[in-house]
Amino acid sequence: MRKLILLFFVLLPLSGFSQEVGKEAPLFTGYSVSGDTIKLSDFSGKVIILDFWASWCGPCKEEFPFLIDLYNKYSEKDFSVLAVNVDENSSSMNKFLSGINKDVPFKIISDRKSKLPELYNLDAMPSSFVIDKKGVVRYAHTGFTKSDKEKFINEIEKILNE
Numbered sequence: 001m002r003k004l005i006l007l008f009f010v011l012l013p014l015s016g017f018s019q020e021v022g023k024e025a026p027l028f029t030g031y032s033v034s035g036d037t038i039k040l041s042d043f044s045g046k047v048i049i050l051d052f053w054a055s056w057c058g059p060c061k062e063e064f065p066f067l068i069d070l071y072n073k074y075s076e077k078d079f080s081v082l083a084v085n086v087d088e089n090s091s092s093m094n095k096f097l098s099g100i101n102k103d104v105p106f107k108i109i110s111d112r113k114s115k116l117p118e119l120y121n122l123d124a125m126p127s128s129f130v131i132d133k134k135g136v137v138r139y140a141h142t143g144f145t146k147s148d149k150e151k152f153i154n155e156i157e158k159i160l161n162e
Contacts, residue, residue, distance in 0.1 A: 020137065021139060021140055022138075023136065025040060025137050026119045027039065027040045028040055041135070043082070044135060045078060045133050046078045046079060046133060047079045047130065047131070047133060048080050048131040049081045049082070049152075050082050050084070050129045051083045051127075052084045052116070052117055052122055052125060052128070054087055054092075055092040056092070057125040059126055059144040061099075063128075067081050067083065068102050068106075077160050078133065082106065082107055083104075083106060083107070084111050084116050084117075085108055085109065086117060087112070088112050089112070093108075124143060126142075126144050130152070132159050133162075139155045
């Protein structure tokens with residue numbers, strides 16, 4: 001059985017519109033299917049990868065299993081992943097996830113109206129932000145290739161070891 005938590009959210013911008021490295025990550029609040037409130041600020045004190053993806057995105061298909069591997073490797077060390085799906089319908093998202101053939105251990109936010117990408121000023125998929133324990137965006141990535149894996153690992157380890 002897939003470990004999957006879908007979140008539907010309402011944006012509550014609490015900081016300026018920016019995904020710039022060195023600035024605080026724009027905050028938002030989300031709601032799970034069961035009605036639980038999820039806030040980006042709930043992950044304060046953890047290193048986070050905030051990843052934006054879509055089922056139609058080829059590089060996302062390569063990146064998503066890697067995000068699962070990262071979560072499984074570092075989740076015991078104050079690390080988490082929040083994945084934001086921007087598909088307009090959940091069937092596309094579910095088909096994508098079932099094709100991965102791995103359990104998804106982290107939270108997935110369903111953003112059918114693409115409000116979060118606007119908040120983070122995205123221009124491509126996937127887009128990922130490595131956020132430090134204080135909520136500051138330390139690294140930003142657009143796109144994904146296999147050669148990016150080492151870069152992500154180095155960034156995460158650097159921040160976790162601070």
